[in-house]
Amino acid sequence: MYLKTLHLQQFRNYQEQWVDFLAPKTILVGNNAQGKSNLLEAVELLATLRSHRSTRDRDLVREGELMSKVSATLERQTGITDLSLTLRRNGRRTVALNSENIRRQMDFLGILNAVQFSSLDLDLVRGGPDQRRTWLDTLLIQLEPVYAHILQQYNQVLRQRNALLKKIQSSDEQSSEELTVWNEQLVSAGIRVIRRRSRAIALLAPVAANWHESISGSTEVLQVKYAPNVVTADEHLDELQQAFIEKISSRAIAEQHQGTTLVGPHRDEVELTINQTPARAYGSQGQQRTLVLALKLAELKLIEEVVGESPLLLLDDVLAELDLHRQNQLLDAIQDRFQTLITTTHLGSFDAQWLKASQILHVQAGEIASG
Template structure:
């Protein structure tokens, strides 16, 4: 798949631009603070209806404007799709081929993207919530029903936490707590099941890619670390059983703290290289190779699942990688993935992929193709 055309209206520092892209590497060139990352972000928002940079949609709207709009034509193997995201003070609308979609889960997956930016190196060394967010975004693209269960889980979690705080203040009948716990287990177990499945698939791709990048010297393992001990119990009924039993043991502690202490909202991922925790003991080079391996594995996993490659967004990431990792990344995508690369300069990046790329200059919210 690839983006054929993108139109931005009142989006960040883009007042009104329309640009056609090519189904190959597209280099977005410009000085800092001109709008390169905003452009990459808009493609991400077009696909996932949310930003990777901010949870506040209003920040995407140009100052003193009422709305922002992103329109795109995406070519897929089954034909063209018209995608449309409109953000205003009243909320967010998404349209697919001009028809408004009532649920985001019915829209997400129409275009698939993989983002790799400097902050994505924190997938390895950052806080657990970064890895949970990574899981949620990537699984949601290839399994939209996951977003339904995740949204349901988060809503029930909020209600349960509120009730736990109320039970702190005054002793009440716990019947409502039991009801919410049962609902939370049902939705949460389905989230856990799908996370397990996704990480097993990602592991199979990432291990091979990491072995290749490290020239056969390192073996990468990904480990799902749920907050409940489900071990190898990956069947849904067994996950639910363990989940229930865990809640029974800690309910008094939860009331005392006024918070739900276990569940997918506390899950994590572990990374080991040659059986050592790369998050703790890995060098910066090993951490970066791990992050790169995971991102390249995402591309192959999505291709395997949906039958075509996703769109790759590389936001100022080449400057963060050494020559060898740069070369491996560019070689891996050459000729098969539509890619957007933002950079202030391609000097010093001597690779055939960039020499054959389409180049666009961004200046103060205006974008122009280099002929």
């Protein structure tokens, strides 16, 4: 797929900006805090309806404005699509395809696919389990847009069940019949999440291991393993259901005491190990970078395989941080297949040949000029 144009209106620090993408690689160069990452964020939003930098729409609307709009023209094998996302300071966002409003956001997802790689991604290794869950969920939303709905349903059950547990905790009443029903809901919604996560990791793990082997020179073995909160010997639906219910009842007293749900995929983990040692404890910063790079390349390949077209790659200030060997590995893998948007503060660290084949845009104070 190829992103032909992007149009930002009152988005972050942009007033109104048109961008035409003229080459498979576009380098956005400029000092810090000029709006380079904001542009990448706009593309990320169109792909996933999520931003890894902000969870509130009001942060995305330019200061002093009430509304913001991000639109793009995307070329896919099936044809050309116009996407647009309207964000409001106070109010719900709306999405449109080919100027027609789409009622369900789920139908908007999966049109544009993108893999984002920023310096924040090192938190995949260093951060807590929630970082890895968010990463996995964002990937899944692109692989199977219906997952956005599945996850939302699970989170809704979780919030409702937590509210009930709080109520039980504060009033000492026994509303066990109602809780039983919420347990059933947690299990059926939770199982949908668990099975999809498990399937995605099963696909991703070997690809990531391969990349890691080739980048690190086959001295280290990367293992990506899904470690669900509800564990079963086999993946069979009945087994999983049984195990889930048993775990809920084994933690019932603790849950009522703490007033919160302790069992379910909101407590899942994705384990990253190198040579059987947790990557967090194992790696130097360089090794951790290799690991994240391998994960990102695996995402890229997996989306390409599942969707049937190559997704966009958004490299936010990371290329300069990689050493030459890793840079070359990355550039080799991308070639011209993946449209790539790159942000950087200086062009010095780029290969000359590479620069020649790229479109270079200068970003300054929310304005973009080609150079």
